[in-house]
Amino acid sequence: MIMRILLRSLLPVLALASGCRDGDAGGTEDTGADEVQRAQRGELQWKRNAALQRDLMRALELPEDGVCNELGRGSCTREIHHIALGAADPLRIGLYEPLPDTLVSTPIVLDRVVMSACVNRADLDRGGAPVVFTELDFGEAAPAPEDEAFAATVTALYRRLLSRDPEAHELTTLGGLTVDDAGEPVSAHEFAVLACFAIGTSSEFLFF
Amino acid sequence: MTTKIGRRQMLLAMAGAMGTTALGSAIGRAMEREGSTADKDRKLLFVLCATGGASIVDSFLPVTRTEVDDDALADTLNVYEDAHIITPTGSNIRCPGYVEPAGLLGNLYELGFSLDGFLAKHHRWMTVLTQECTSVNHNVGQHRAVTGAGINRGRTIMEAMALRHGEDLIIPNCNMANDGYIQPGVDPSLPAFAQAEIIASPLGFAAALDGVKGVLGAPDRALVERARGVREELDDASMFGKTFADSPRRQRFLTNRREVQPRLEAAKMMDRLTLLPPELLDPKYGVMSSPLLPTLASKFSNFLVDPWESQAALSVLLAYYGLSCVSTIGLRQEPTFGNEKLITTPIAFDFSHNDHRMAQYLMWGHVLKAVDALVDLLQQLDYLGDPALGKMWDRSMIYVATDFGRDKTRPAGAESWGTGHSLNNGTLIVSPLLAGNRVFGGIDPTTCETYGFDGSTGDSDPGLKCSEGHIYSAIAQALDIEFPERIDMSALLA
Numbered sequence: 001m002i003m004r005i006l007l008r009s010l011l012p013v014l015a016l017a018s019g020c021r022d023g024d025a026g027g028t029e030d031t032g033a034d035e036v037q038r039a040q041r042g043e044l045q046w047k048r049n050a051a052l053q054r055d056l057m058r059a060l061e062l063p064e065d066g067v068c069n070e071l072g073r074g075s076c077t078r079e080i081h082h083i084a085l086g087a088a089d090p091l092r093i094g095l096y097e098p099l100p101d102t103l104v105s106t107p108i109v110l111d112r113v114v115m116s117a118c119v120n121r122a123d124l125d126r127g128g129a130p131v132v133f134t135e136l137d138f139g140e141a142a143p144a145p146e147d148e149a150f151a152a153t154v155t156a157l158y159r160r161l162l163s164r165d166p167e168a169h170e171l172t173t174l175g176g177l178t179v180d181d182a183g184e185p186v187s188a189h190e191f192a193v194l195a196c197f198a199i200g201t202s203s204e205f206l207f208f
Numbered sequence: 209m210t211t212k213i214g215r216r217q218m219l220l221a222m223a224g225a226m227g228t229t230a231l232g233s234a235i236g237r238a239m240e241r242e243g244s245t246a247d248k249d250r251k252l253l254f255v256l257c258a259t260g261g262a263s264i265v266d267s268f269l270p271v272t273r274t275e276v277d278d279d280a281l282a283d284t285l286n287v288y289e290d291a292h293i294i295t296p297t298g299s300n301i302r303c304p305g306y307v308e309p310a311g312l313l314g315n316l317y318e319l320g321f322s323l324d325g326f327l328a329k330h331h332r333w334m335t336v337l338t339q340e341c342t343s344v345n346h347n348v349g350q351h352r353a354v355t356g357a358g359i360n361r362g363r364t365i366m367e368a369m370a371l372r373h374g375e376d377l378i379i380p381n382c383n384m385a386n387d388g389y390i391q392p393g394v395d396p397s398l399p400a401f402a403q404a405e406i407i408a409s410p411l412g413f414a415a416a417l418d419g420v421k422g423v424l425g426a427p428d429r430a431l432v433e434r435a436r437g438v439r440e441e442l443d444d445a446s447m448f449g450k451t452f453a454d455s456p457r458r459q460r461f462l463t464n465r466r467e468v469q470p471r472l473e474a475a476k477m478m479d480r481l482t483l484l485p486p487e488l489l490d491p492k493y494g495v496m497s498s499p500l501l502p503t504l505a506s507k508f509s510n511f512l513v514d515p516w517e518s519q520a521a522l523s524v525l526l527a528y529y530g531l532s533c534v535s536t537i538g539l540r541q542e543p544t545f546g547n548e549k550l551i552t553t554p555i556a557f558d559f560s561h562n563d564h565r566m567a568q569y570l571m572w573g574h575v576l577k578a579v580d581a582l583v584d585l586l587q588q589l590d591y592l593g594d595p596a597l598g599k600m601w602d603r604s605m606i607y608v609a610t611d612f613g614r615d616k617t618r619p620a621g622a623e624s625w626g627t628g629h630s631l632n633n634g635t636l637i638v639s640p641l642l643a644g645n646r647v648f649g650g651i652d653p654t655t656c657e658t659y660g661f662d663g664s665t666g667d668s669d670p671g672l673k674c675s676e677g678h679i680y681s682a683i684a685q686a687l688d689i690e691f692p693e694r695i696d697m698s699a700l701l702a
Contacts, residue, residue: 040454070422072490093406103464105379107462108472173441181434202443204443206461
């Protein structure tokens with residue numbers, strides 16, 4: 001009952017606010033259906049260490065110890081780089097709340113974690129029944145961008161890591177990973193790792 | 209170079225916009241210094257956090273029984289027998305001699321480093337300042353020990369140091385300590401580059417300086433760079449990237465990824481800062497130990513198991529290789545094992561609640577062992593490895609920060625007792641930048657309470673109390689850090 005009264009009382013305000021936004025030349029403009037509206041406040045949440053680990057485990061179907069082990073000495077996400085990946089550490093260093101923002105080392109550590117997870121997945125798929133890179137022939141070179149295997153692989157990675165399909169321009173851009181700087185085809189294994197790394201270290205994967 | 213100019217311009221604009229002059233004038237002065245370079249003039253600060261309450265009365269400002277001049281009163285105070293106090297030749301400072309392990313847990317400890325040995329070796333660099341802090345809560349006291357109780361707009365001395373000397377460095381402010389010592393200051397205008405990089409694992413930190421090296425099975429670096437280029441394109445062109453193009457959190461992340469990460473990887477800092485010895489590095493990872501590891505290991509013999517030593521070792525590397533100008537290290541709460549016995553107490557200096565004298569002597573020894581090693585290494589190493597820049601020590605300061613003091617009383621005649629927290633205390637700074645072999649302020653033998661001094665003349669005055677702000681100001685003045693509220697501490701300068 002109270003909630004209903006509250007909502008009813010807020011309706012005029014919401015309508016007014018909505019109208020103001022549409023008519024505000026300094027805010028988001030109606031630039032057409034294909035244009036993206038820029039978030040005015042831009043508030044993003046940082047996917048912290050445990051969530052990052054779980055997302056990689058889920059997306060790449062890896063066991064907990066299959067994501068990243070730093071030089072064989074401990075979990076990247078839980079033990080060695082947990083602070084840079086946004087964890088709290090109340091027991092060891094008295095950090096009772098995680099840091100609000102990323103550190104200088106955060107993007108570097110993210111590179112290491114995702115690279116390790118991608119390599120581990122590609123290695124598993126190459127050595128047994130493939131789970132993620134099902135369309136790749138690991139004994140061959142990377143598929144050409146126009147091949148079905150290329151689109152299928154990239155689409156699988158987008159769905160697994162970003163929960164959406166790739167846009168056409170994204171498929172085109174990722175086509176650059178099928179060859180090296182000299183234009184020579186890379187191996188299917190290298191393509192799998194590089195595509196996984198490029199998508200998995202994107203800001204879209206780290207923030208939400 | 210672009211980053212350097214950008215930061216300076218930003219700082220000057222910010223100082224002007226806020227109507228503050230100290231920061232602007234300090235930077236202006238730095239820019240005007242003719243023929244100087246940032247490297248040449250940079251100072252280095254090492255903040256060693258003596259967690260739990262390091263009592264100056266049990267280190268370098270002790271009171272003897274005869275000074276009390278009343279046996280009954282002396283029995284109730286934390287005083288030492290006269291024969292137990294040592295004043296090394298040439299030293300104007302004194303300290304307690306060896307404290308025999310005693311009490312309920314006495315047999316558990318291994319005393320490895322003597323205070324008088326340290327004093328005999330380093331007294332010429334030692335400055336003892338009396339102070340009275342403003343909180344006996346651990347976290348609050350710790351934070352105020354590094355913010356001067358908010359005297360400089362709430363900036364920690366480490367943030368102020370990074371702002372003054374670290375604008376050209378990649379990670380100027382590294383903090384490996386704990387609790388209140390790792391809490392940031394409260395100045396929202398502080399530029400991001402001056403904020404602390406928190407390091408919880410000194411032995412593993414080097415890996416955070418390269419995104420690929422040592423990752424088994426990673427493709428060739430040229431291919432990784434290609435993938436990074438593709439990622440940058442994707443990030444900017446995606447609907448997510450466009451929608452959140454203005455997100456400060458995302459921008460900060462991308463700035464570090466695009467500007468700082470390439471600098472770190474190009475400088476090959478991972479191999480330089482790796483503290484793991486070759487026997488602990490599987491060759492399959494292709495990672496090398498720091499070239500300075502043998503030098504460090506000769507001074508920090510227990511660094512693989514003692515976080516205090518590994519933090520101190522990393523702080524030397526961070527400064528030597530020009531990554532940082534200020535490093536903060538802290539005693540951990542858990543005890544550390546030596547060969548057979550404990551070499552630190554549980555909860556560090558705060559174990560004084562259970563056994564004051566034993567905890568103070570053991571923990572002071574542990575702190576000073578690291579200070580001794582730091583001084584030796586800084587005196588040995590040329591800054592940035594360049595003899596033209598002189599020894600690191602010539603530009604260094606070691607500030608032994610602590611939470612607060614300890615109670616000055618004991619049960620009558622007790623040989624082993626526990627103490628609570630006390631506001632009254634003092635601070636040790638070891639540096640060639642301050643007047644060394646000096647005690648500023650004094651102590652009343654009838655209470656064991658310290659009293660203050662005039663920072664402009666250096667004169668002790670039983671009517672004065674010096675606060676956290678005085679300590680902060682003394683450090684700042686010696687390190688060329690200006691701010692409007694700074695207290696004149698000229699008498700302390702070398």
